[in-house]
Amino acid sequence: MQNFNKKVTRNDVAKLAGTSSAVVSYVINNGPKPVSEKTRRKVLEAIKITGYQPNNIARALVSGKSRCLGLIIPNISNPFIASLAHAIEGEAIDRGFVILLGDSDDREDKELDLLKFFLQRQVDGIIYNAIKDPYLDLLSSSNTPFVLLNHMASLTPGLRVVKINEYQASFDVVKMMIAKGYRKIAIICGPKSMHNTQERIRGWKSALISHGLNPDPALIFYSDYTRNDGYFAALDLIMNAQYDSVFTTNEMQAFGALRAFKERGIKVPDDIGMATFNATELSEFVVPSFAAMFQPVKLVAQHVLNMVLNHEVTDSVYNVPYIVKDGMSLRDH
CATH class of the missing domain: 3.40.50.2300 (Response regulator)
Incomplete structure (x- = not known):
C-alpha cells in the first residue's frame, strides 16, 4: 500500500545515490556546478526508484521564475477559443512552460478576478483575451509581461498585441x-x-x-x-x-x-x-x-509565445493572416 504520510525528499535521493543533497540539486537544475556522468546516472536512478518530485515552488522562489503562464479567455465553450487555447498550451509545453487557464465566462467581474489571481501567483507572463476593454492599468503596474489577443480598441504605445483585422x-x-x-x-x-x-x-x-x-x-x-x-x-x-x-x-x-x-x-x-x-x-x-x-491557430500560438517570453519586445503588433474558404453552404446564385 502506498504511504501518503512519507514524502520523499532530496536527502533521501542523496542517501540512495551515495552523494550529497547539493549534488542532487546540481543534477536536477543542470548546475551551477558540474557533476560527473557516473554520479549523474546514480542520482537519476535514485530519483526513478524513490519517485522523487522536485519542489517547483521552492525552485521558483530561488530562480524568480514559475515556468507558468496565465491564459485568460472569454468562453472555452466557443470552439474557436478552445482550439486557440489548445494551440497555445501545446506551444507553451514545447517551450517548457505550463499554462494556467482562466475562463471568464464572458463576465467582466470574473475576468478581473482571474487577472488578479494570476498576478498574485506571480506567473511569468499573461496572455489575455479581454471581453471588452482590458485592465491595462493593473497589468502595466504589475511589471508582468503580457500579450493581448484580439484587442480591438485604439492601441497604447508599448502594448504587445496579436490580432486579426x-x-x-x-x-x-x-x-x-x-x-x-x-x-x-x-x-x-x-x-x-x-x-x-x-x-x-x-x-x-x-x-x-x-x-x-x-x-x-x-x-x-x-x-x-x-x-x-x-x-x-x-x-x-x-x-x-x-x-x-x-x-x-x-x-x-x-x-x-x-x-x-x-x-x-x-x-x-x-x-x-x-x-x-x-x-x-x-x-x-x-x-x-x-x-x-x-x-491559423498554431501560427497564432507561436507568435503569442514569442511575444510574451521575449521581454525585449516593447511595442509590437502581429496581424494574423487568415484564409477565406468556400464551402457547400454557398452556391452560384
Missing part, C-alpha cells in the same frame, strides 16, 4: 458571398457593445457598398456568440426580413442558425446561402460544410 476579414467573407451572386445578405453578429461586433458590421457594410448594394439596417441581427442565440436570431430573421443569405460572425451562431433553418424547411444552400467567421474544423464536417474565414 476584423474589418477586412468580414469584408472578404461578404465579398465572396457577393461574387456567388447573393445580394440581400443578412448579418447575425455579436453584442452591440463589443468592439469586434462593430468591426465585423463595418466590414459587411463596406463590402456591400463597394459592390453597389444597400446595407439595410433591417438585416442586422444582434445576439450573443452562442448556438442558442444564433438559433433565435435566425428565427427572427426568418419571420421579419427579406434575404437570400446570412453571414454569421461566429461559428456557434452558425450552428444554431442552421438548425433554425432546417426546422423551418429552409434548405442551405438551395434556398439561402450561409457563411461564417472564425471557423474551426467543425465547420468542415457539418452538412453542408460552411464557407468561412479560418485563422
Whole structure:
C-alpha cells in the first residue's frame, strides 16, 4: 500500500545515490556546478526508484521564475477559443512552460478576478483575451509581461498585441458571398457593445457598398456568440426580413442558425446561402460544410509565445493572416 504520510525528499535521493543533497540539486537544475556522468546516472536512478518530485515552488522562489503562464479567455465553450487555447498550451509545453487557464465566462467581474489571481501567483507572463476593454492599468503596474489577443480598441504605445483585422476579414467573407451572386445578405453578429461586433458590421457594410448594394439596417441581427442565440436570431430573421443569405460572425451562431433553418424547411444552400467567421474544423464536417474565414491557430500560438517570453519586445503588433474558404453552404446564385 502506498504511504501518503512519507514524502520523499532530496536527502533521501542523496542517501540512495551515495552523494550529497547539493549534488542532487546540481543534477536536477543542470548546475551551477558540474557533476560527473557516473554520479549523474546514480542520482537519476535514485530519483526513478524513490519517485522523487522536485519542489517547483521552492525552485521558483530561488530562480524568480514559475515556468507558468496565465491564459485568460472569454468562453472555452466557443470552439474557436478552445482550439486557440489548445494551440497555445501545446506551444507553451514545447517551450517548457505550463499554462494556467482562466475562463471568464464572458463576465467582466470574473475576468478581473482571474487577472488578479494570476498576478498574485506571480506567473511569468499573461496572455489575455479581454471581453471588452482590458485592465491595462493593473497589468502595466504589475511589471508582468503580457500579450493581448484580439484587442480591438485604439492601441497604447508599448502594448504587445496579436490580432486579426476584423474589418477586412468580414469584408472578404461578404465579398465572396457577393461574387456567388447573393445580394440581400443578412448579418447575425455579436453584442452591440463589443468592439469586434462593430468591426465585423463595418466590414459587411463596406463590402456591400463597394459592390453597389444597400446595407439595410433591417438585416442586422444582434445576439450573443452562442448556438442558442444564433438559433433565435435566425428565427427572427426568418419571420421579419427579406434575404437570400446570412453571414454569421461566429461559428456557434452558425450552428444554431442552421438548425433554425432546417426546422423551418429552409434548405442551405438551395434556398439561402450561409457563411461564417472564425471557423474551426467543425465547420468542415457539418452538412453542408460552411464557407468561412479560418485563422491559423498554431501560427497564432507561436507568435503569442514569442511575444510574451521575449521581454525585449516593447511595442509590437502581429496581424494574423487568415484564409477565406468556400464551402457547400454557398452556391452560384
